[in-house]
Amino acid sequence: MSDVKPAEGPVNIGEAPSSVGFLLSQLGFVMARRFQQVMAPLGLEPRQFLLMRLVAFNEGKTQQALGEALNIPASRMVAIVDELERRGLLERHPDPADRRVRRLYVTAEGRRLLQQALEVAMAHEQRVSAPLGPAEREQLLALLHRLADDQQITAGVHPDLTTPDPAGC
Amino acid sequence: MSDVKPAEGPVNIGEAPSSVGFLLSQLGFVMARRFQQVMAPLGLEPRQFLLMRLVAFNEGKTQQALGEALNIPASRMVAIVDELERRGLLERHPDPADRRVRRLYVTAEGRRLLQQALEVAMAHEQRVSAPLGPAEREQLLALLHRLADDQQITAGVHPDLTTPDPAGC
DNA sequence: TATTGTTATACTCTATAACTATA
DNA sequence: TATAGTTATAGAGTATAACAATA
Numbered sequence: 001m002s003d004v005k006p007a008e009g010p011v012n013i014g015e016a017p018s019s020v021g022f023l024l025s026q027l028g029f030v031m032a033r034r035f036q037q038v039m040a041p042l043g044l045e046p047r048q049f050l051l052m053r054l055v056a057f058n059e060g061k062t063q064q065a066l067g068e069a070l071n072i073p074a075s076r077m078v079a080i081v082d083e084l085e086r087r088g089l090l091e092r093h094p095d096p097a098d099r100r101v102r103r104l105y106v107t108a109e110g111r112r113l114l115q116q117a118l119e120v121a122m123a124h125e126q127r128v129s130a131p132l133g134p135a136e137r138e139q140l141l142a143l144l145h146r147l148a149d150d151q152q153i154t155a156g157v158h159p160d161l162t163t164p165d166p167a168g169c
Numbered sequence: 170m171s172d173v174k175p176a177e178g179p180v181n182i183g184e185a186p187s188s189v190g191f192l193l194s195q196l197g198f199v200m201a202r203r204f205q206q207v208m209a210p211l212g213l214e215p216r217q218f219l220l221m222r223l224v225a226f227n228e229g230k231t232q233q234a235l236g237e238a239l240n241i242p243a244s245r246m247v248a249i250v251d252e253l254e255r256r257g258l259l260e261r262h263p264d265p266a267d268r269r270v271r272r273l274y275v276t277a278e279g280r281r282l283l284q285q286a287l288e289v290a291m292a293h294e295q296r297v298s299a300p301l302g303p304a305e306r307e308q309l310l311a312l313l314h315r316l317a318d319d320q321q322i323t324a325g326v327h328p329d330l331t332t333p334d335p336a337g338c
Numbered sequence: 339t340a341t342t343g344t345t346a347t348a349c350t351c352t353a354t355a356a357c358t359a360t361a
Numbered sequence: 362t363a364t365a366g367t368t369a370t371a372g373a374g375t376a377t378a379a380c381a382a383t384a
Contacts (some may be wrong), residue, residue: 011238013325014226019290020306021200021297022327023313028197029328030320031190057183064365069180073353078367100360100365121188128190131319136312137189143301143309144192150300151199156182158191159198233342242376247344269342269383 024147031128038124042117047072048084049121050158052114055090055104062101063092070157089113193316200297207293211286216241217253218290219327221283224259224273231270232261239326258282 016022036046044052047070054066067077081104084090089110092102106114129137153159185191205215213221216239223235236246250273253259258279261271275283298306322328 011223011230011234012226013238013323014222016325018310018314019294020301020309020313021204021294023310023317024193024196024297025201025204026197026322026327027193027313027317027320028195028200030322031197032194033328034320035190035194053183054180057181061180062365065180069182074366075354075368076352098361098365100358102366125188125190128316128320131315132189132312136315139308140189140312141187141192143305143312144189144196145187146300146305147297148192148196151196151203151297153195153199154182156185158195159202231342243343244345244377245375267342267384271343 020147034128035121035124038120039117042113042120043087044113044117046158047160048080049117050156051080052084052089052106052110052117056106056111056114059105060093060103062095062103064101066104071160084110189316203297204290204293207289208286211282211289212256213282213286215327216329217249218283218286220249221253221258221275221279221286225275225280225283228274229262229272231264231272233270235273240329253279 032046039046039049050070051066051072054069055061058066058069063077063081064074067074072080081090081092081102085092088107091105091107093105095101095103132140201215208215208218219239220235220241223238224230227235227238232246232250233243236243241249250259250261250271254261257276260274260276262274264270264272301309317324
């Protein structure tokens with residue numbers, strides 16, 4: 001019960017042995033934040049960028065199909081597409097055969113912005129990879145892919161917070 | 170303006186060339202979620218675990234000093250410490266010399282729980298590292314540390330969302 | 339007047355589910 | 362009855378700043 005002598009020095013960050021899990025978690029957050037920052041000047045959030053890119057690769061797909069591919073719930077898709085459409089970056093087209101569905105298309109302006117965004121993304125990738133040589137970078141990518149496969153991560157789909165729990169511990 | 174023929178096949182996830190940034194972001198989210206899941210049975214959120222661990226390494230430090238070390242705002246610290254104290258895992262002790270400050274101590278029960286949590290964390294680390302051999306794991310750690318240094322990541326401190334932007338792009 | 343810890347308010351994001359119009 | 366998209370409601374988490382006690 002007696003108080004220990006209150007140390008007044010600097011706080012000691014308990015040095016744990018290097019951890020793959022914690023390092024990846026730290027780096028993942030920082031990478032996501034940096035990417036968000038470099039995209040911000042274009043007015044694109046990471047999620048909007050991923051959707052624009054997906055629509056460009058899949059013109060005419062339904063809003064629902066695209067949302068499912070990115071694990072974005074239908075009710076969230078509405079607001080996201082609303083804004084991108086309002087800004088003239090993509091369009092909802094009605095389907096003559098089924099008037100419930102909305103098929104998404106990228107506009108000419110959307111394509112221009114997407115092109116810029118892709119260039120920004122490539123520059124970002126170069127920047128964050130800068131500390132590594134080409135061979136080291138390939139080595140890292142190979143190792144990360146091994147872990148990603150083990151975790152059943154789908155290429156191109158970000159496991160934001162949308163997926164509660166796929167399966168298997 | 171004429172509609173393109175609406176493709177009805179599967180959605181094509183545009184295969185981008187492998188990206189260190191995106192892979193790290195994906196893996197980081199998954200690692201954080203898995204860690205959260207393995208800690209849940211102990212009733213500890215990752216943030217609570219980090220704080221418990223920090224207090225154990227720094228008994229008698231003030232609430233404010235500990236919060237700053239983890240980049241947790243003072244107003245958030247209150248609720249976090251409230252709950253851990255309510256559960257009997259740590260205690261606020263008044264400082265006789267300055268009655269404004271609260272110095273934090275881990276209780277015996279807190280120590281027991283922390284010990285369990287550390288074991289869970291080690292098992293988690295082994296699990297996520299399982300796809301790699303010992304040499305590969307060391308290789309990966311070395312490469313990740315290079316990137317972490319470049320991003321000015323502090324060992325043991327998670328850049329959750331608390332740090333808006335340190336400095337330098 | 340400055341500082342530690344606390345509390346209160348407002349805001350953002352999200353999930354959930356109700357709702358509409360079609361099928 | 363089922364489905365695509367939409368809207369509405371409520372909840373969690375947070376930042377911000379006001380506040381009380383003490384220095």
